[in-house]
Amino acid sequence: MTREKLSLFDTTLRDGQQTHGVDFSLEDKRRIARALDTLGLDYVEGGWPGANPTDSDFFDAAPTLDHATFTAFGMTKRAGRSAANDEVLASVLNANTPAVCLVGKSHDFHVTTALNITLDENRENIRESFAHVVAQGREALFDAEHFFDGYKANREYALGCLHDALQAGCRWVVLCDTNGGTLPGEIGRIVTEVIASGVPGEKLGIHTHNDTETAVAGALAAVDAGARQIQGTLNGLGERCGNANLISLIPTLLLKEPYASQFDIGIPLEKLGDLTQISRMLDDILNRVPNRHAAYVGASAFTHKAGLHASAILKDPTTYEHVVPETVGNARVVPMSNQAGQSNLRQRLEEAGIAVEKGDARLSEILNEVKRREDQGYAYDSAKGSFELVARGILGQLPRFFDVERYRVMVEKRRNARGEKITVSEAVVVVNIGGERIISAADSFFAESEADQGPVHALSAALRRDLGRYQSFINDMKLVDFKVRITNGGTEAVTRVLIDSEDGQGRRWSTVGVSANIVDASFQALSDAVTWKLIRDGATA
Numbered sequence: 001m002t003r004e005k006l007s008l009f010d011t012t013l014r015d016g017q018q019t020h021g022v023d024f025s026l027e028d029k030r031r032i033a034r035a036l037d038t039l040g041l042d043y044v045e046g047g048w049p050g051a052n053p054t055d056s057d058f059f060d061a062a063p064t065l066d067h068a069t070f071t072a073f074g075m076t077k078r079a080g081r082s083a084a085n086d087e088v089l090a091s092v093l094n095a096n097t098p099a100v101c102l103v104g105k106s107h108d109f110h111v112t113t114a115l116n117i118t119l120d121e122n123r124e125n126i127r128e129s130f131a132h133v134v135a136q137g138r139e140a141l142f143d144a145e146h147f148f149d150g151y152k153a154n155r156e157y158a159l160g161c162l163h164d165a166l167q168a169g170c171r172w173v174v175l176c177d178t179n180g181g182t183l184p185g186e187i188g189r190i191v192t193e194v195i196a197s198g199v200p201g202e203k204l205g206i207h208t209h210n211d212t213e214t215a216v217a218g219a220l221a222a223v224d225a226g227a228r229q230i231q232g233t234l235n236g237l238g239e240r241c242g243n244a245n246l247i248s249l250i251p252t253l254l255l256k257e258p259y260a261s262q263f264d265i266g267i268p269l270e271k272l273g274d275l276t277q278i279s280r281m282l283d284d285i286l287n288r289v290p291n292r293h294a295a296y297v298g299a300s301a302f303t304h305k306a307g308l309h310a311s312a313i314l315k316d317p318t319t320y321e322h323v324v325p326e327t328v329g330n331a332r333v334v335p336m337s338n339q340a341g342q343s344n345l346r347q348r349l350e351e352a353g354i355a356v357e358k359g360d361a362r363l364s365e366i367l368n369e370v371k372r373r374e375d376q377g378y379a380y381d382s383a384k385g386s387f388e389l390v391a392r393g394i395l396g397q398l399p400r401f402f403d404v405e406r407y408r409v410m411v412e413k414r415r416n417a418r419g420e421k422i423t424v425s426e427a428v429v430v431v432n433i434g435g436e437r438i439i440s441a442a443d444s445f446f447a448e449s450e451a452d453q454g455p456v457h458a459l460s461a462a463l464r465r466d467l468g469r470y471q472s473f474i475n476d477m478k479l480v481d482f483k484v485r486i487t488n489g490g491t492e493a494v495t496r497v498l499i500d501s502e503d504g505q506g507r508r509w510s511t512v513g514v515s516a517n518i519v520d521a522s523f524q525a526l527s528d529a530v531t532w533k534l535i536r537d538g539a540t541a
């Protein structure tokens, strides 16, 4: 059966750039455009040429796209001048892109209130703008702003705007739920009625916003009703609450029925494996922590925490997974926690290279110890490194590399020689290694950033400065992140510190410490991090 074409239009670089707090650099835009093109999107909307220097520069040296149609965004001409004399439209056309998408009003209230012109003037603006774009040999798209609200307020006028654009030669008319308040059922009904009015489905697009958390569902409802273009963004970026998330829509369209059999979205199944990495690349560019709970690509999307789930997953992953994680470039995780049973535990131990037979009585002992410690405030579903040490302790596989006899840390706020206020932390750690006492001190005076000037960094530096015969094992290790949280340990409030460490082999591991005292909690996590590294690199006690 031949599949129908369903076109995907990405507006990450335009509507995505309208996200509060997002400001792409030129290089960010180039990187994202390349990634979208490689993935196989049909259209990449690059921004609004002339609206700001970054967008203008981006279009001046337009990226070479192998697959996607590069598109410039702008607005219909203003009333009282011809399309050829509208300087905003001229900047958009001067970008010389093969496609041009213009936003225009289709809601009578906006025409009279926001534009302050007559309804006829707006329709004339639509007709003339698109005729001008088409006359220049460009593919034209009409983003019909506020279409759904406009349709409900004045059906004839909203439809008239669409038909004007089509008659002027538009390839696509795109129904925009600009305020994001239209629910999927209503979108489906209105799209059906628009098609019945004579707008062909294969010229009809949908642009939804996520203000009711239904942008993806709204886009699918429009496709179900006959629309054949979806506009959306990576990770659902976009004005206010964002746009329809293409990172969720793409796997749904490729893997789920009826879409998989009905449509060709131009993205081969093999490319789907890049999806998680593309989503994280965007977070990385934006300096955002990836949403663990994002559909398909989040770190928790295939994490099976509950014991009942983990037990079944180990027998057959399809028991609790709607798609195979690797299909979208993600991975299955079976964490340890107070929700876990022996199946989670054995899976976790296996991942750490520790083999324990099913039914071994020590499995219950480990499980009970993990649950007892979680009740005190530890969190082992994140801190895999510390979990492994707890398990090894009970299994008799935890070497005693070093004993910490004592440590001390001091934090001082003072002025430096230039009179600037600085924070300096100094730490001393005394360890005993096979009877040899080693005293190490470190301070954060030369720390690269303010974040590195704290007591945890000083303690970490002191502990790692001289570990006697183990020093060569930990030279490439560094502290990359730590999170502090006040939580409940039994009946008391305690501090939980989670530390992420990294080494020269690109490994990253997390450890945890809990105490009424933040420094003590940090030191536990640091000491676990060093012990984990020594075990992994084969050090012997």
Ligand SMILES: CC(=O)SCCNC(=O)CCNC(=O)[C@H](O)C(C)(C)COP(=O)(O)OP(=O)(O)OC[C@H]1O[C@@H](n2cnc3c(N)ncnc32)[C@H](O)[C@@H]1OP(=O)(O)O
Pocket: 015, 018, 048, 050, 051, 052, 075, 076, 077, 078, 079, 103, 104, 105, 114, 115, 116, 145, 178, 239
């Ligand atoms: C629904 C959407 O998300 S559409 C995308 C919107 N994106 C952006 O606005 C980001 C880029 N925008 C900008 O940089 C600026 O707004 C510019 C450069 C485009 C225009 O800047 P300015 O000329 O200073 O105008 P300003 O932003 O204050 O107001 C917009 C003007 O466009 C007019 N306008 C708005 N929509 C349209 C339209 N579809 N057709 C014609 N004119 C329009 C408004 O009436 C207003 O003109 P007025 O001040 O004479 O009433």
Ligand SMILES: CC(=O)C(=O)O
Pocket: 015, 103, 143, 144, 145, 146, 176, 177, 178, 179, 207, 209
């Ligand atoms: C065009 C657009 O971004 C909107 O109407 O939401």
